[in-house]
Amino acid sequence: MKLKSLILGSVAAAGLSTAGFAADLGVLTSLDVCDELGLSGLTISSDTNCLQISGGVSYEFNWGDFRTEATVARTHDSNRAVSIGNAPTDWNSKVEAWLKFVGTASSDFGPAKAVIKLKSIEFTRVNRGELDAVAGVDTVVDNDGERDGVYIDEAYVSIGDSTVIMAGKKGSIANLGDDEPFNYLGLFGSDGIDGKGVGIDGDTTYLGGHVIQVVSDLGNGVSVGVGLENLNGSSDPLPLSAANAPFTHGTLVGVVSYAGENLTAHLTGAAFGILDGTVESWAVHAGATGTFDAFKVRGAIAYWDNVKFNGQTALGRKGIAAGVFGEQDLLNALVSVEGTFDLFKIALSGEVASVSGAVSYTDFGVGGSIGVTVTEGVSINLGARYFQDGLAVDASDDTFQVSAQLVAAVTETLKVTGEIGGYFGDAVTTATAGDNIYYGNVGLDWAPGGGFTSSVKGEVNSESAYKVTFKAAKSFE
Structure with a gap:
């Protein structure tokens, strides 16, 4: 007889004995495999498996x-830009949806899972400032490089508890965190990194995909992991090659992480293109964040050896002729400090990016901000950041940004944000070379509960550009 049947039978028998005793047993009227596995949320259960369902829609x-842009800063990986007006209106519309199924059963080695995540992105962009050279009409782009229709975003199996083995299609085990600056404007170089931080733009291109991974919790906040990733080969050939050649396939990833009460830290290493037996390139990423009473301190560093760039798309702005490949070594580091006091918060950050190889140079930047609580629910942020392009031919190209932001909670579910600021420096290139650019925006965020969020934001600048953005999203689990 199954344990579930035995328990429910005992409860039913006890409920028939006395009415008063039965009233105290309402908490034991249901026990299935989801309860046994400690799983909750939206679930469906069979005798042996618990199926968790989650999803979301955003618009x-x-x-x-x-759509037309002007450069305001030249960083080591790409240009930072702002919009400039060119008379015709532009628009785009994007719907993104996902649905995730996780089927879990118990095993002698721990929970055994099968995960399937379906995703759909529909995106249409109309650029009326850019004409199709053949048709002579406004450019209309569907999905803009995004996947079209419903596709499988994740599909993998896993087994284990403190040690987990995973195989299939999923994200990377690489830890690339503890590297985002604390000041509210961030840093120019950091803004170009996936999720902000240190590294290079697109540093996750060769991570994840088809994988075989093992992660283990060693206790006391220490965890380790090793994985073979990108076994299917990246769909994006840059930055390792100009074509998706076989030598870009396969990435060996190793990671050690620590999460304590006052400290988080990690070290991640990766070797790229290993399936042909030769390591074509390698990288390391390390970061740590310490909390000491009212202060937080963060430091991070990333190094990528022997990166091959196509000058036409990555380093062309740095003087490499189009179509020429430059093998570069990249070192990117960041440090940030934050102090929180009764009525205000202060943050300072600095970054450096050193590129050596066919073309060598060093970029650096600093930033800071002060946040002041005016009254309950109302705060002001004052921020500034500076960036210097270190390439010899662009030695005078620097950028300075200042900004003032007001955040006010109108109600518990409604928040208003307004910001004004400007970009200054030799790197700012507009319709009139060397112009400064001033901007302003105001936004309204609404979070009435139930997992629903919505916002509307309006932006304008001194280059006659303007933009209105509406967002709405809801997820469930």
Whole structure:
């Protein structure tokens, strides 16, 4: 007889004995495999498996004159830009949806899982400032490089508890955190990194995908992991090669992480293109965040050896001729400090990016901010950041940004945010070379509960650009 039947039978028998005793047993009227596995949320259970279902839908619409851009800073990986007006209006519309199923059963080695995540992105962009050379009409782009229709975003199996083995299609085990600056404007170089931080733009291109991974919790906040990733080969050939050649396939990833009460830290290493027996390139990423009473201190560093760039898309702005490949070694580091006091918060950050190889140079930047609580629910943020392009031919190209932001909670579910600021420096290139750019925006965020969020934001700048953005999203689990 199954344990579930035995327990429910005992409860039913006890409930028939006395009415008063039965009233105290309402908490034991249901026990299935989901309860046994400690799983909750939206679930469906059979005798042996618990199926968890989660999902979400988000929508974004942009309208205005914003598609044409001007450079405000030249960083080691790409240009930072802002919109400039060119008269015709532009717009885009994007719907993103996902649905995730996790089937779990118990085993002698721990929970055994099968995970399937379906995703769909529909995106349409209309750029009226750019004409199709053949048709002579406004450029209309569907999905803009995104996957079209419903596709499988994740599909993998896993087994284990403190040690977990995973195989299939999923994200990377690489830890690339503890590297985002604390000041509210961030840093120019950091903004170009996936999720902000240290590294290079697109540093997750060769991570995840088809994988075989093992992670283990060693206790006392220490965890380790090793994985073979990108076994299917990246769909994006840069930055390792100009074509998706076989030598870009396969990435060996190793990671050690620590999460304590006042300290988080990690070290991640990766070797790229290993399936042909030769390590084509390698990288390390390390970061740590310490909390000491009212202060937080964060430091991070990333190094990528022997990166091959196509000058036409990555280093072309740095003087490499189009189509020429430059093998570079990249070192990117960041440090940030934050102090929180009764009525205000202060943050300072600095970054450096050193590139050596066919073309060598060093970029650096600093930033800081002060946040002041005016009254309950109302705060002001004052921020500034500076960036210097270190390449010899662009030695005078620097950028300075200042900003003032007001955040006010109108109600418990409604928040208003307003910001004004400007970009200054030799790197700012507009319709009139060397112009400064001033901007302002105001936004309204609404979170009435139930997992629903929505916002509307309007932006304008001194280059006649303007943009209105509407967003709405809801997830469930």
